[in-house]
Amino acid sequence: MSSIAQKKGFGATIWDFMTTVDHKKIAILYLMSGGFFFLVGGIEAMLIRIQLVKAGNDFLSAGTFNEVITMHGTTMIFLASMPILLAFMNAVMPLQIGARDVAFPFLNSLGFWLFFFGGIFLNLSWFMGGAPDAGWTNYASLALASEGHGIDFYTLGLTISGFGTLIAGINFLVTIINMRAPGMTYMRMPLFTWTTFVASALILLAFPPLTVGLFFMVFDRLFGASFFAVEMGGNTIIWEHLFWIFGHPEVYILILPAFGIFSEIFAIFSRKRLFGYTALVFATILIGFYGFMVWAHHMFTVGLGPTANAVFALATMIIAVPTGIKIFNWLLTIWGGNISFSVPMIYAVAFIPTFVAGGVTGVMQAIAPLDYQLHDSYFIVAHFHYVIVGGVVLAILAGTHLYWPKMFGTMLSEKLGKWTFWFFFLGFHLTFFIQHFLGLMGMPRRVYTFGADQGWDLFNAISSSGAILMATGVIILLVNVVMTIVKNERIGNDPWGDGRTLEWAIPSPPPFYNFAQTPLVRGLDTYWIEKMDGNKKGMIFAEPLGDIHMPNGSIIPFVISLGMFIASFGALYFMDGKPWALAVLIGGLTLMFASMLVRSLKDDLGFHITKAELLEDAKGGNTDGH
Amino acid sequence: MDINQKYTPQSWPDHPETATLEGKNKFVGFWLLLAAETVTFASLFATYLALKDKGPSGMEFSAAGLFELPLVFAMTMILLTSSLTSVYAMHHMKNYNFKAMQAWLAITVLLGLTFLGLEIYEFNHYVHIGFGYTNSAFSSAFFTLVGTHGAHVLFGLSWFIALMLRNAKRGLNMYNAPKFYLASLYWHFIDVVWVFIFTVVYLMGVIG
Numbered sequence: 001m002s003s004i005a006q007k008k009g010f011g012a013t014i015w016d017f018m019t020t021v022d023h024k025k026i027a028i029l030y031l032m033s034g035g036f037f038f039l040v041g042g043i044e045a046m047l048i049r050i051q052l053v054k055a056g057n058d059f060l061s062a063g064t065f066n067e068v069i070t071m072h073g074t075t076m077i078f079l080a081s082m083p084i085l086l087a088f089m090n091a092v093m094p095l096q097i098g099a100r101d102v103a104f105p106f107l108n109s110l111g112f113w114l115f116f117f118g119g120i121f122l123n124l125s126w127f128m129g130g131a132p133d134a135g136w137t138n139y140a141s142l143a144l145a146s147e148g149h150g151i152d153f154y155t156l157g158l159t160i161s162g163f164g165t166l167i168a169g170i171n172f173l174v175t176i177i178n179m180r181a182p183g184m185t186y187m188r189m190p191l192f193t194w195t196t197f198v199a200s201a202l203i204l205l206a207f208p209p210l211t212v213g214l215f216f217m218v219f220d221r222l223f224g225a226s227f228f229a230v231e232m233g234g235n236t237i238i239w240e241h242l243f244w245i246f247g248h249p250e251v252y253i254l255i256l257p258a259f260g261i262f263s264e265i266f267a268i269f270s271r272k273r274l275f276g277y278t279a280l281v282f283a284t285i286l287i288g289f290y291g292f293m294v295w296a297h298h299m300f301t302v303g304l305g306p307t308a309n310a311v312f313a314l315a316t317m318i319i320a321v322p323t324g325i326k327i328f329n330w331l332l333t334i335w336g337g338n339i340s341f342s343v344p345m346i347y348a349v350a351f352i353p354t355f356v357a358g359g360v361t362g363v364m365q366a367i368a369p370l371d372y373q374l375h376d377s378y379f380i381v382a383h384f385h386y387v388i389v390g391g392v393v394l395a396i397l398a399g400t401h402l403y404w405p406k407m408f409g410t411m412l413s414e415k416l417g418k419w420t421f422w423f424f425f426l427g428f429h430l431t432f433f434i435q436h437f438l439g440l441m442g443m444p445r446r447v448y449t450f451g452a453d454q455g456w457d458l459f460n461a462i463s464s465s466g467a468i469l470m471a472t473g474v475i476i477l478l479v480n481v482v483m484t485i486v487k488n489e490r491i492g493n494d495p496w497g498d499g500r501t502l503e504w505a506i507p508s509p510p511p512f513y514n515f516a517q518t519p520l521v522r523g524l525d526t527y528w529i530e531k532m533d534g535n536k537k538g539m540i541f542a543e544p545l546g547d548i549h550m551p552n553g554s555i556i557p558f559v560i561s562l563g564m565f566i567a568s569f570g571a572l573y574f575m576d577g578k579p580w581a582l583a584v585l586i587g588g589l590t591l592m593f594a595s596m597l598v599r600s601l602k603d604d605l606g607f608h609i610t611k612a613e614l615l616e617d618a619k620g621g622n623t624d625g626h
Numbered sequence: 627m628d629i630n631q632k633y634t635p636q637s638w639p640d641h642p643e644t645a646t647l648e649g650k651n652k653f654v655g656f657w658l659l660l661a662a663e664t665v666t667f668a669s670l671f672a673t674y675l676a677l678k679d680k681g682p683s684g685m686e687f688s689a690a691g692l693f694e695l696p697l698v699f700a701m702t703m704i705l706l707t708s709s710l711t712s713v714y715a716m717h718h719m720k721n722y723n724f725k726a727m728q729a730w731l732a733i734t735v736l737l738g739l740t741f742l743g744l745e746i747y748e749f750n751h752y753v754h755i756g757f758g759y760t761n762s763a764f765s766s767a768f769f770t771l772v773g774t775h776g777a778h779v780l781f782g783l784s785w786f787i788a789l790m791l792r793n794a795k796r797g798l799n800m801y802n803a804p805k806f807y808l809a810s811l812y813w814h815f816i817d818v819v820w821v822f823i824f825t826v827v828y829l830m831g832v833i834g
Contacts, residue, residue, distance in 0.1 A: 059789055091806060103651040103654075103655065104651065104655060158753060166662060170655050170658045170659060170662070173650050173655075173658055174652075176653045177654055178647070178651050178654055179651075195771050204658055204661060204662050205661065205662070205665050208663070208665040208666040208669065209665060209666075209669045209827070210661050211666065212666055212669040212670060212673070213669075214768070215770075216673070219766065219770065220766075223760075224760035225766035226759065226760070226762060226763045227677065227763060227766055227767065227768070227770075229763065231682060231762050232681060232682050232687070232762055233677065233680030233681035233682060233764060234677065234680070234763040234764035234766075235677065235763070237814065238673055238676055238677075241672075242669060242673075243705065245669075260722055267741070322675070379709050477813065555793070597788060598790075600788060600792075600805075601792045602631065602784075603786060603801065
């Protein structure tokens with residue numbers, strides 16, 4: 001933060017981040033670890049495309065290829081996309097509603113460390129006897145037959161990180177319900193806050209079925225249960241239902257915050273109020289609602305019967321309507337605006353046609369009879385990469401440029417940002433557009449190779465060459481990040497010049513208490529209203545300057561997560577009959593519950609920043625707090 | 627919030643659990659957690675119904691033959707009563723009567739322990755006659771559903787006991803009042819889940 005913070009020793013900085021409960025620092029942790037896993041998942045993607053670059057390639061063995069595709073999907077969804085979005089939610093949402101912190105700072109930290117240890121646990125599988133290899137969907141019939149411990153790393157790792165995500169969801173919901181500044185009514189909340197709100201509600205209701213499914217899988221594989229074992233009366237379709245009751249809302253958990261980021265960008269860089277704010281809000285809620293009613297469209301070919309297929313086909317087509325409403329609102333926001341094509345805006349404009357293409361192929365698959373043809377083909381691979389990369393990843397890249405100055409106080413280079421964009425965007429379409437046709441030509445997904453006589457060589461080679469362009473784009477982004485950190489040119493409150501919401505009215509990065517005085521909100525786009533009124537301070541205040549109550553940092557979240565991490569190794573090796581496994585399981589759980597007990601029994605009342613310290617701060621003193 | 631502030635029954639707020647911002651946050655957050663718990667149990671119930679009476683060919687166990695209502699009915703009554711006694715405890719909490727609250731909580735804990743003891747006896751009986759966890763899909767689903775509920779009972783009891791011991795000397799304040807309230811909310815939730823288990827697993831099971 002301030003110069004004083006940077007003079008701290010390396011160890012002290014690490015300890016600070018391990019114990020922090022400050023939502024802005026937790027955001028940085030999420031961004032760094034999510035970014036790391038994004039690179040890991042990206043390398044896995046490159047391995048896939050190298051293997052498929054020509055017919056009959058033997059770069060990867062069939063078994064390794066299965067591990068790589070499984071870990072690519074799992075890593076990108078659970079360990080890269082979601083955490084990076086959680087980073088933006090943590091960094092920006094409390095500022096947007098004028099709050100000093102989230103509702104549960106301690107749980108915020110716990111959520112991060114659970115995600116982090118879950119991700120590490122999952123990836124340790126590479127070094128401990130093989131990664132999961134049943135696809136990211138981990139269908140039970142495949143997963144139960146998988147040898148080694150790969151699947152157990154998947155189930156236990158995702159259980160741990162899933163708890164973390166659930167905690168984050170509850171935390172954001174309560175923050176938005178209870179912690180809004182005076183005047184910040186629901187219908188004055190910025191769109192990114194709204195999408196965070198709805199996505200958090202989806203997390204709340206979608207993650208428990210996944211956790212239940214994962215537990216079933218753990219019990220089946222490690223403790224002799226038979227939920228999915230057909231010969232024992234089990235039913236493998238139960239996994240598919242539980243997985244997709246989670247899995248489809250998960251798609252919206254990812255895309256709604258992406259929509260939120262783009263909504264902010266369209267308004268800022270068109271210098272216009274969002275067109276149809278109310279419609280955008282209700283479309284968001286509708287998407288969240290319908291998101292729970294479409295899961296079986298992933299299972300059309302299972303044989304649920306024509307009635308079930310028809311109902312879910314219809315529901316799936318309906319969900320395209322609110323999404324279409326959003327697209328038109330964004331277009332009309334740009335319409336007649338005073339547009340500035342900064343990097344975030346370029347991403348936003350590129351997102352619209354890309355995402356619409358992904359949406360259209362989605363509606364094609366909603367037609368159940370056609371889906372029988374498309375199911376498990378490369379058409380599906382092309383479709384979900386168009387929505388996930390064309391929607392979520394473009395939003396992540398746009399959000400990184402948009403919010404980097406607010407999170408770190410420096411600007412990423414516009415020039416390098418544009419290079420990243422063009423490499424990534426062109427590379428993306430080169431990689432995935434042609435995969436639609438590979439699918440229609442009959443290439444199944446998840447095959448590790450193909451024959452020279454099948455006629456898929458050229459298109460696969462084109463697809464792989466696109467992947468190289470995407471990787472180049474990401475490398476340029478990394479160069480950009482390093483250069484920006486090295487240059488360290490500090491910027492002011494509102495680096496884009498056209499910020500509309502409260503986060504742009506305070507310093508970049510904000511002081512650890514965010515707002516010395518709680519702002520009073522007078523309408524949508526608070527900061528814009530004050531700017532238009534000529535208010536130099538950027539906001540008016542709801543309270544006089546006074547003492548501020550802040551939460552204490554704590555190492556306990558780290559220790560709780562570590563306990564779960566250790567216990568998972570015990571559960572994992574229990575099946576092998578290792579004598580120490582049970583001891584490790586019990587030891588880990590004891591550590592976890594003991595630290596929870598300490599948290600419950602030891603009073604933690606936080607501390608106060610006095611008015612004198614705040615005044616000192618305003619004069620440019622220490623903004624680090626401790 | 628000053629933890630050392632002394633209250634009288636007159637100055638104690640009507641709703642101490644939501645009188646502070648921390649309390650309000652915990653209140654809303656806990657209700658949301660219960661929503662997630664509801665979905666968790668819904669998934670377990672759905673799985674149980676799908677796997678009820680399913681097992682390897684020639685399995686001798688079925689819900690109709692296995693379950694006996696008298697014991698389960700006693701367990702139901704005990705748990706329902708414990709929910710009532712926790713209501714009394716919260717009544718006294720709101721009246722700033724710490725001793726009465728502790729007494730009713732102690733009764734709640736005793737009833738909960740009795741319930742748990744009976745459940746362990748019941749499970750032990752099933753295992754004894756060969757209906758173990760690994761017997762069939764039916765047994766896996768049954769023990770996982772009812773056992774998850776039992777684990778919640780155990781957690782709720784531990785929570786009550788920890789709170790009672792921790793605050794035994796210092797009494798009620800604005801910091802621990804929300805904690806007592808949420809523990810009792812959790813206890814009610816466990817009770818509601820049990821009502822569904824009694825209906826769906828045992829009553830519907832015996833009917834066949």
